[in-house]
Amino acid sequence: MNSRSKYKTKQREILLDYFKTVPGVHVTASDVCDYFKSHEVPIGKSTVYRNLENLVDEGVITKYIIDANSPACFEYATQGSHEEDAVCYHCKCEKCGKLIHLHCEELEEIQSHFIREHHFKMDPVRTVFYGLCDSCLQGK
């Protein structure tokens, strides 16, 4: 379930560079494979999957699950910084698929609540809030 990269390989670097060029965008594993194929960068499919898993475990990218039978989406976790207190929360609309980034201090209270009441250390980087966005709420 948990894995980490121990070596710094060329493939890992290329994959990471790719994510850095598309911040705020969510891509699937096959998007990544297609991109590399069309740019004639030879990376095996399994290598992509294995590195994606590593990067998720390391908190470098975030994984999104839209539906059981849709492929998972990944996004560069830009907020993995150290300076600003601003933690970025992710909301994903179940209907239109829109990805919303939130900075909200009040939401940080949730983490305290989880620790205090449930002895659970919630990870805001990996947690994705699913629901309906404003547009989809009003549009229907």
Place this chain on the structure above:
Amino acid sequence: MNSRSKYKTKQREILLDYFKTVPGVHVTASDVCDYFKSHEVPIGKSTVYRNLENLVDEGVITKYIIDANSPACFEYATQGSHEEDAVCYHCKCEKCGKLIHLHCEELEEIQSHFIREHHFKMDPVRTVFYGLCDSCLQGK
């Protein structure tokens, strides 16, 4: 995506009866199939899947998608349409993979907050909180 049952078939009744005997329990589609097989009740796999989908659409059972590569879970939706209780929150430990089920009124405040401040209708059924469980926090 949306379907409803028009006929009341024997298979549908058996499936529904099964869910009534395990309220509050999460079962997968193959759990259901295995159960019927071991009890020598002949129901085809596709029939199980199709009826599960119907029952979800009808609001009789609830579908949970915990992780991209885990099978979907289903649970009998015991709560009446007017009762506020029995919404189940899910916490998944990133380290040991344990799935924790929570019933917490205070967490329902999150939903109000999302609506009020962010115009986002959070879906507690679909949202999974990732983090570290008590055991893993204490070094295990």
Place this chain on the structure above:
DNA sequence: TTGCGTGCAAAGGTTTTGCATGGCA
């Protein structure tokens, strides 16, 4: 009788795995 529901097998697509090879430290 009408047409929906069932069941089997096969397909569908994403993700994982086995194993030999290649590369990082």
Place this chain on the structure above:
DNA sequence: TGCCATGCAAAACCTTTGCACGCAA
């Protein structure tokens, strides 16, 4: 050098679909 990572193909996995038959109304 000792492992770890890679890459290919094949497998695994859950779920959906096609089609002929059976059953509910």
